Amino acid sequence: DLLGTYKLNEDITVHLNKIADKCLQKTKHPKITKKGSINKQPWFTQATREAKISCTRAAQIVSDFPNSDYLRKNFYQVKNTYKSLIDRTKNKYLDKLNTDIESGKILNWKQFKKLKKFKGRVDKFDCHDMDNFQKFFGKLYANAHSTITVENKEEMLQKAVVSTQSGH
Numbered sequence: 001d002l003l004g005t006y007k008l009n010e011d012i013t014v015h016l017n018k019i020a021d022k023c024l025q026k027t028k029h030p031k032i033t034k035k036g037s038i039n040k041q042p043w044f045t046q047a048t049r050e051a052k053i054s055c056t057r058a059a060q061i062v063s064d065f066p067n068s069d070y071l072r073k074n075f076y077q078v079k080n081t082y083k084s085l086i087d088r089t090k091n092k093y094l095d096k097l098n099t100d101i102e103s104g105k106i107l108n109w110k111q112f113k114k115l116k117k118f119k120g121r122v123d124k125f126d127c128h129d130m131d132n133f134q135k136f137f138g139k140l141y142a143n144a145h146s147t148i149t150v151e152n153k154e155e156m157l158q159k160a161v162v163s164t165q166s167g168h
Contacts, residue, residue, distance in 0.1 A: 043093035055082040
């Protein structure tokens with residue numbers, strides 16, 4: 001009778017496990033690899049991938065020997081070349097995309113929106129710089145300047161006008 005009870009318990013356990021597998025979702029753990037994430041941007045070419053790998057290697061070497069000035073200098077050179085390569089390839093890709101859209105070769109709205117976002121960020125800085133330019137020179141040539149009085153300013157301007165008219 002003990003063997004029958006054991007067999008019954010075993011059958012019930014197997015049956016409950018099957019029901020649980022069907023009803024409850026099992027979580028899948030992500031596979032962990034040693035490689036980092038792959039940049040899937042269209043402007044990220046083989047050359048930029050190789051530059052990224054060399055930059056990562058240089059960073060690893062510097063972290064192993066943090067007191068070496070030569071390795072640190074080498075790392076910053078590699079990092080700067082990597083950043084400049086990224087900027088060049090990205091700008092080259094966006095310029096090509098812009099010319100293709102303007103010439104009518106491509107009508108891809110997703111890429112057009114990317115180009116629009118990129119160009120929108122650049123224009124904001126131009127307006128900000130022009131505002132700062134205007135404020136700076138507005139204060140510089142204002143009559144309420146802290147280093148010179150209005151009378152001295154008028155006198156200097158008159159001297160400048162007279163000297164330019166006389167040719168000196």
